[in-house]
Amino acid sequence: MKDRIYSDHVVNGQHYDVLIIGGGMSGALIANELRNKGKKILVLEAGLVEGLSETSYQAYLSRFYTQEAKVPNSPYPNNCFAPQPNVMDIEKILPNKPDTKGYFVQKGPLPFSSTNTRSLGGTTLHWLGVCLRMLPNDFKMESCYQRGVDWPIDYWDLKPFYEQAELEIGVSADTADLKYPGAGPDFFGDYDFPMHKIPPNYLDTYLAKQLEGMRYIDDEEEIDVDVVSIPQGRNSNPNVNYIDPRTGKPYVPRGSVSDPYTGQRCEGNSNCIPICPVQAKYNALKTLQSALQSKNVEVQAQCVVSKFEFDENANVLAVRYKHYVKAGDRSGITEGRITADTYVLAASAIENAKIMLASKAQDSSGSLACNLMDHPYLLTWSLLPDHIGPFRGPFTSSGIPSFRDGRFRNKKSAFRTDIGNWGWNFPTGAPYSDVANMVDQRNLFGKDLRNKLHDTVQRQMRFGFLIEQLPSKTNCITIDPSYLDDLGNFRPIIQYDLGNYEKAGFALAKEFSDQVYQRLGAEQYTTYSPSDPGFVKYGQEGFTFHGSGHIVGTHKMGNTKFDGVVTPSQQCFEHPNLYLVGCGSMPTIGTSNPTLTMAALALKTSTELSNKLR
Amino acid sequence: MKKQHITSLESLYQHLQWAVEVEHFTIPPYLCALFSIPEQSSNKDSAKIIKSVVMEEMLHMTLAANLMNAVGCTPIISQPGFLPDYPQNLPHSDDHFIVSLGPFSEAAVETFLKIEKPEKKGSSGNAEHYRTIGELYNAIEEGLEYLCKLLGPDQVFRGDVSRQVTSQDYYGGGGKIVVVECLDSARKAIMEVKEQGEGFVEGDSIWDDDAQWGQPDEPAHYYRFMEIAKGQHYQEGDTPESGPSGKKFHVDWDDVYKMKINPKVSDYPVGSEIRTLMESFNFKYTKLLDFLQKAFSGNQDKWIAAVGIMYELKYDAVALMQIPTGDGDTVVGPSFEFSYAYFRSNRTDEL
Amino acid sequence: MTDPVKLDLFLELSAFITGFERVELLGTGLALPYLEVVEKNIAPSLFVETLHKFDDARNDHPENIGQIMQRQFLAHPTYGPLLRTIIKLWYLGQWDALPESWQERFGNSTPVSGIISSSSYLEGLVWKAIDAHPMGGKQPGFGTWSSAPEEK
Numbered sequence A: 001m002k003d004r005i006y007s008d009h010v011v012n013g014q015h016y017d018v019l020i021i022g023g024g025m026s027g028a029l030i031a032n033e034l035r036n037k038g039k040k041i042l043v044l045e046a047g048l049v050e051g052l053s054e055t056s057y058q059a060y061l062s063r064f065y066t067q068e069a070k071v072p073n074s075p076y077p078n079n080c081f082a083p084q085p086n087v088m089d090i091e092k093i094l095p096n097k098p099d100t101k102g103y104f105v106q107k108g109p110l111p112f113s114s115t116n117t118r119s120l121g122g123t124t125l126h127w128l129g130v131c132l133r134m135l136p137n138d139f140k141m142e143s144c145y146q147r148g149v150d151w152p153i154d155y156w157d158l159k160p161f162y163e164q165a166e167l168e169i170g171v172s173a174d175t176a177d178l179k180y181p182g183a184g185p186d187f188f189g190d191y192d193f194p195m196h197k198i199p200p201n202y203l204d205t206y207l208a209k210q211l212e213g214m215r216y217i218d219d220e221e222e223i224d225v226d227v228v229s230i231p232q233g234r235n236s237n238p239n240v241n242y243i244d245p246r247t248g249k250p251y252v253p254r255g256s257v258s259d260p261y262t263g264q265r266c267e268g269n270s271n272c273i274p275i276c277p278v279q280a281k282y283n284a285l286k287t288l289q290s291a292l293q294s295k296n297v298e299v300q301a302q303c304v305v306s307k308f309e310f311d312e313n314a315n316v317l318a319v320r321y322k323h324y325v326k327a328g329d330r331s332g333i334t335e336g337r338i339t340a341d342t343y344v345l346a347a348s349a350i351e352n353a354k355i356m357l358a359s360k361a362q363d364s365s366g367s368l369a370c371n372l373m374d375h376p377y378l379l380t381w382s383l384l385p386d387h388i389g390p391f392r393g394p395f396t397s398s399g400i401p402s403f404r405d406g407r408f409r410n411k412k413s414a415f416r417t418d419i420g421n422w423g424w425n426f427p428t429g430a431p432y433s434d435v436a437n438m439v440d441q442r443n444l445f446g447k448d449l450r451n452k453l454h455d456t457v458q459r460q461m462r463f464g465f466l467i468e469q470l471p472s473k474t475n476c477i478t479i480d481p482s483y484l485d486d487l488g489n490f491r492p493i494i495q496y497d498l499g500n501y502e503k504a505g506f507a508l509a510k511e512f513s514d515q516v517y518q519r520l521g522a523e524q525y526t527t528y529s530p531s532d533p534g535f536v537k538y539g540q541e542g543f544t545f546h547g548s549g550h551i552v553g554t555h556k557m558g559n560t561k562f563d564g565v566v567t568p569s570q571q572c573f574e575h576p577n578l579y580l581v582g583c584g585s586m587p588t589i590g591t592s593n594p595t596l597t598m599a600a601l602a603l604k605t606s607t608e609l610s611n612k613l614r
Numbered sequence B: 001m002k003k004q005h006i007t008s009l010e011s012l013y014q015h016l017q018w019a020v021e022v023e024h025f026t027i028p029p030y031l032c033a034l035f036s037i038p039e040q041s042s043n044k045d046s047a048k049i050i051k052s053v054v055m056e057e058m059l060h061m062t063l064a065a066n067l068m069n070a071v072g073c074t075p076i077i078s079q080p081g082f083l084p085d086y087p088q089n090l091p092h093s094d095d096h097f098i099v100s101l102g103p104f105s106e107a108a109v110e111t112f113l114k115i116e117k118p119e120k121k122g123s124s125g126n127a128e129h130y131r132t133i134g135e136l137y138n139a140i141e142e143g144l145e146y147l148c149k150l151l152g153p154d155q156v157f158r159g160d161v162s163r164q165v166t167s168q169d170y171y172g173g174g175g176k177i178v179v180v181e182c183l184d185s186a187r188k189a190i191m192e193v194k195e196q197g198e199g200f201v202e203g204d205s206i207w208d209d210d211a212q213w214g215q216p217d218e219p220a221h222y223y224r225f226m227e228i229a230k231g232q233h234y235q236e237g238d239t240p241e242s243g244p245s246g247k248k249f250h251v252d253w254d255d256v257y258k259m260k261i262n263p264k265v266s267d268y269p270v271g272s273e274i275r276t277l278m279e280s281f282n283f284k285y286t287k288l289l290d291f292l293q294k295a296f297s298g299n300q301d302k303w304i305a306a307v308g309i310m311y312e313l314k315y316d317a318v319a320l321m322q323i324p325t326g327d328g329d330t331v332v333g334p335s336f337e338f339s340y341a342y343f344r345s346n347r348t349d350e351l
Numbered sequence C: 001m002t003d004p005v006k007l008d009l010f011l012e013l014s015a016f017i018t019g020f021e022r023v024e025l026l027g028t029g030l031a032l033p034y035l036e037v038v039e040k041n042i043a044p045s046l047f048v049e050t051l052h053k054f055d056d057a058r059n060d061h062p063e064n065i066g067q068i069m070q071r072q073f074l075a076h077p078t079y080g081p082l083l084r085t086i087i088k089l090w091y092l093g094q095w096d097a098l099p100e101s102w103q104e105r106f107g108n109s110t111p112v113s114g115i116i117s118s119s120s121y122l123e124g125l126v127w128k129a130i131d132a133h134p135m136g137g138k139q140p141g142f143g144t145w146s147s148a149p150e151e152k
């Protein structure tokens, strides 16, 4: 397998049956599905080949341990030839002055603070692994709520692909527990997941008990509140009744790529973002490893694609890229060109759009590089009256899905509530900040310090609200020759804002959160400051939002070339031998983390490609 | 005519209990050697090998417990007498060597080789004073066969299937848990133990047979320790006679936490900081045995907590190995002694 | 070779200001590395002086040592910042730069700052204090997070 992964530049001038750009989850899934079709497949990856060997994965981990700011990209070194965004670069954007501190050029008015990783395996190296299906109504927002748009396909079209994606990722959940508004009894049918649910955190059980029978009530809404476990792409006890269709045998959890005995269960490292030390959490390296079992699949790393060449029929003729020997070493750069019968662009939503713009691709829909969406993430935090044992186990294990759908969606955003398991880590940088505060400000030392820390942190809880963002033409990506990276490629220029629909969603979420804390008798510590980069005003109120890492919507699918960039199979309307895959194809974002849907779409695309390649 | 060693159910139960004891007996010495290798050490390859063996010993102990539950009796593991008093002979063996708790060292690896010594070709069961662990398992297998013929399988496999530990709960390491319900599955379980480790037949091959589970084949335990002794891995085509010819690796006998050999709580005065810490380790270890006891008695929900304690024990053992004993040379280590304190605070009502 | 008396005093002082037992500090395996970090960062004479003052105080007034530490050490303009930094070193595995004016007077010219090593992060006392494990290391094992915090 190692023989078919190249760091040195060996593929220049070659021709492949299928050329996949990007070695993240979308690219890996397609390579893996097509691996046995007798076709030559190349995955071109911008970043380094790291993570597949034990030593290189350990290097990521050691880097994480010694970084002071343990942000999502902290284990993954920045590479100036394939730069990546970092939340540390997010600043308040001043009017008429683009913020150029990080890789993205941020025109605002609000910062786009979601990130992706440019290294083999892509963003799944630091994703969280929440794997939720979208709800039926999420596919028809326009017809149901006169908001956003309808998809050209519906939930039922995707359902079989969701099941396939849940198998490849290895999702842990029990359908009997899952209760979603508007889902209906056939949502799962008689299906169940390959592994049982991740055991709930103590806090989940605590909240479920305290919130039992709670109804949220305001002037307009009355909503039953349920605490429900979250399906996750991390290993749990296998479901003995689940027969793996690939082997005909009971499902076996898939551990680390360098040691299959490690990571067969989530071991509670409490570190899913930024790096799971044991790889109990799915990452795309697992799928790549499987794809590379076939001699048909090759991976060429350290090649950053800049653009396509098109022929007179608007088919892609070739792809242009630059190979580098070592990040930062200009003398080692060579240009390359590869041709293929079929091209798959899987470089993640923002990069996909950027490469299309750089190629001057045709687009009659006016939606290429537009409709950039995320789940603006609102936090609230409080101290509970009881100790609940935070900082144990995955980032989140249950949530409150009660606001994922409802009549209110014609006026304000739906949202999903995460119950956080890591105390105030996200909002305040706990427990590090608590130590600094107690030592430097509260003048504690010795046993008092130890006890006070224990008592405080043990009572920390937080909610995270993932607010549905509507598609908007003005949230978009552009390019400009005055903003280039060190390899001479365009840096994405991002224009991003939220509307009143989303802000009303914030207000609803905050009101709900207040009611919960009141019921729990918790001391609320939530504060939003006008100096926060993501601060927005809504009427008298102000809120601070963060990014969720859910980069969606830059090449939406449509029914025709006039209302979308790609078909429901993610084939580019105007450049027929090109497929744009990834979250970019999603017309709306709903309230589920997008990657499971993205994976289902990639599997749908693979099915079509498989048939075509026969 | 072969000598039949096990001729009654009582004797079968007794010998199965011994099997559980023997499997457990190997774990503390292996763990001490493993934990004495620092995380960032040049002995990574050796640590990996020892870890893979310990994981499989835990599997074997669980398989032995499944065998016991299958024939309708419960393994007894949370009793003072269950814990060995190192240095000690392999329990119920022919006593031809002694096993100590201590750091990773040449002497330790030599002992490990003795523990895992392959049985002689064609050797049959030896139940009273076995020379290799394989002989004990042979005796058990022969006893099972004999009793099934004598009493009928239903009279032998009388256990409650719901007490079996399954692959739902058990994970990690090579090999696979076998649910034992009949003579066939019992043979499978015994085979599993023998192929990975003890009782491997001399001269046959060096590889275990984990490929049958879709896992990579690894050398059997004896040969894995031989790799350490030689500083070289086996590769395909190697035989017991040829020795390893694969990748060489570095073994540095000095790059270890030099844990005191066979430490005892009683080495330190009552109430001293070190003693308290050692006692707290033993408290947790005894608790682990108690939880395993419950897990093997039908309370599978205790697995999660038991596994949690295993992780904690590792961290505590490594912490003990950072603390100088005061003799100017060695550090403290875990003593794996029975904790009467745990016994008193948690168990009185149940005994 | 490190002076064993100095190491011993450093441990005694550290135990007192962190609220952890000496053996717990030793168990991290970081006593020596941390002593080195302190010595790299501050003038040797000040460090020795601090250790001896502490030794005298606990020998002379064992019954009142808590208050003495508070008033004469942590509230002291020279010792205070140093001790707080040492507390954070043990709790977070990280050397926080001292205020510039302090550093100019009592510090070494090339201070080391930031997280000392992977193991200093993993052995941070904060995790023990809050009854958790360092994020990304010393994992507690599958499903352990379901149990109530006290009954672990």
Ligand SMILES: Cc1cc2nc3c(=O)[nH]c(=O)nc-3n(C[C@H](O)[C@H](O)[C@H](O)COP(=O)(O)OP(=O)(O)OC[C@H]3O[C@@H](n4cnc5c(N)ncnc54)[C@H](O)[C@@H]3O)c2cc1C
Residues within 6 Å of the ligand: A021, A022, A023, A024, A025, A026, A027, A044, A045, A046, A047, A072, A082, A114, A115, A116, A117, A118, A119, A120, A121, A122, A123, A124, A126, A127, A128, A129, A130, A131, A132, A273, A303, A304, A305, A306, A346, A347, A348, A349, A351, A355, A548, A549, A550, A551, A581, A582, A583, A592, A593, A594, A595, A596, A598
């Ligand atoms: C902190 C965080 C948490 C998240 N948690 C979740 C979650 O819980 N659930 C969920 O559903 N989603 C989650 N996501 C989102 C999820 O990670 C992404 O949706 C998913 O990984 C996208 O996969 P992809 O293959 O499309 O892109 P990526 O994974 O980003 O892969 C793209 C690949 O293309 C390569 N590439 C980029 N540019 C070029 C170029 N020019 N030439 C060649 N190669 C190139 C990159 O190096 C990379 O390997 C999270 C994201 C973040 C940031």
Ligand code: SF4
Residues within 6 Å of the ligand: A234, A265, A266, A267, A268, A269, A270, A271, A272, A273, A275, A276, A277, A278, A279, A280, A281, A393, A394, A395, C139
């Ligand atoms: S909790 Fe830990 S073991 Fe589990 S997925 Fe997250 S990082 Fe991995």
